[in-house]
Amino acid sequence: MADIPDGASVAVGGFGLVGIPARLIDSLRTQGASDLTIVSNNLGTDGFGLGLLLEDGRISRSIGSYIGSNKEYARQYLSGELSVEFTPQGTLAERMRAGGAGVPAFYTKAGVGTQLADGGLPVRYNSDGTVAETSKPKETREFNGELFVLEESIRTDYSFVHAAKADRYGNLVFEKTARNFNPDAGMAGKVTIAQVEELVDVIDPDDVHLPGIYVDRIVVVGPQETGIENRTVSK
Template identity: 85%
Template sequence: MLDKTLPTTDAAVADIHDGASIAVGGFGLVGIPARLIDALREHGATDLTIISNNLGTDGFGLGLLLADKRISKSIGSYLGSNKEYARQYLSGELTVEFTPQGTLAERMRAGGAGIPAFYTTAGVGTQVAEGGLPQRYNEDGTVAVVSKPKETREFNGKLYVLEESIRADYALVHAHKGDRYGNLVFNKTAMNFNPDAAMSGRVTIAQVEHLVDVIDPEEVDLPGIYVDRVVEVGPQETGIENRTVS
């Protein structure tokens, strides 16, 4: 289908089902597909596995789905300042698979590129490779599930750990500009995880601030072959994650 545009965010997420895995772009508050997340919240899908650097902040972005108990598993890099994320993880309500930030980005990118796994030095000599990281707690605070050891291999005298790629059922991303063919342009640091998340999704949905008929190929940051649906949402304010001055 050449024209990938949809009229509303509700229509864009309408087929996301309970138990789906979803790769979500953004870092901190930059490049968050907030309007798609709001629509997903209204849609009602639950028991979701979210692949994202973090789970937003309290009261914004993925933090809203977390507060509604709609996320059962998180694959990400850190808790950030989201108190509810930490509470659910430590109280045994949420399974958390921690992965180094660069490894997470490459796991998503590799999934979209058809690469099943890759070797990296990140995590060698730690519990990332050796196993034993708590992934889920019991209500009494004891550890219920830990990460398993990963395969390691030596190349040219250096040890590497094998990491499996991620292919998500869906991906939600935010772009500054998109065209009806799904080509996307990201604004500055909103490049963060958005291109990798988009590649990871079997069905990728992009909210764009500006929808145009055609984007000059020289401007394209992510080609439309990775994008299945585009919906225009207008300008989106980033906000401030941690205010340090009054």
């Protein structure tokens, strides 16, 4: 984490509390970098994961698709402390994957006919609740009689992912639903850091979920528990 500067952009894998690189997030919190742009489906929950960086005021911009139950995320956005770029979940995943694949942009039907394509979504509010910045219109084009919107790919300075297993070549395997945004986030970063539960010599190529060509640093953290975002119990 030592070389991550203020103002860096970081793609972070996981969905809710599943598959999030919590140890890397804690380490970045200790390291002290601020004014961060975070690309992630959501920003954790209050008091956990990316929610901790949010509480510390270390995130200045979020690119994601889901606020969820994170009250601090909503508060900072509506009070003008945080810039937020919303994008559909599938589009977000493809923007990260495309960034890693060297594809600068792509067309999709998601968002056509809405403010996502037409512009005008609030990106940042003023402290008095008025809108300070809105999203810009995006290019659209017709293919075979249907309209599509152009989405630019995402390439970040760093990526954080959580994997169940890695080998000494950097190949990664993700466990079940922890395979959510982690492969795409891992592709998006110029420098990808993986926290892994287990390190082995070699993973069978047929079992690899993210090739080691995308992975630059590995930290072995041992078994990790997944928290419960919303607990429902009977009366």
